[in-house]
Amino acid sequence: PGGPVRQPYIIREPRVNALLRGGVVQVKGLARPVNDTPLIFELIDEQGRVVGSASLTVVQPTGDLSHTPFEVNIPYAVTGNTPVRLTIRQESDGRLPGTVALSSLTIFLEP
Numbered sequence: 001p002g003g004p005v006r007q008p009y010i011i012r013e014p015r016v017n018a019l020l021r022g023g024v025v026q027v028k029g030l031a032r033p034v035n036d037t038p039l040i041f042e043l044i045d046e047q048g049r050v051v052g053s054a055s056l057t058v059v060q061p062t063g064d065l066s067h068t069p070f071e072v073n074i075p076y077a078v079t080g081n082t083p084v085r086l087t088i089r090q091e092s093d094g095r096l097p098g099t100v101a102l103s104s105l106t107i108f109l110e111p
Helices: none
Strands: 007-012 025-030 039-045 050-055 068-075 082-091 100-107
Touching: 007 082, 007 100, 025 039, 025 082, 025 100, 050 082
Parallel strands: none
Antiparallel strands: 007 025, 025 068, 039 050, 039 082, 050 068, 082 100
């Protein structure tokens, strides 16, 4: 269908290529959920291992808002400086399984 396409997830923090320490990544942003399933947050290293994850249910925006603000803390475990991809995604809530929306950025983690 035609019509304007809006980015489903906007990550405000952390910034691209940020170096983070302390065992927890705080993610702040805006979401326009594509369905009622939770947002899934993952920290994925270069070998494809998930080193941290969290999930959060975000309600649809109301009124004049195009997106709903969110904030989530993702605990992680690494042994040294580790480049990871922070991903935010939602899974289908219909008969066809799979990811229906995805956004990501690269950050660096230290213990």
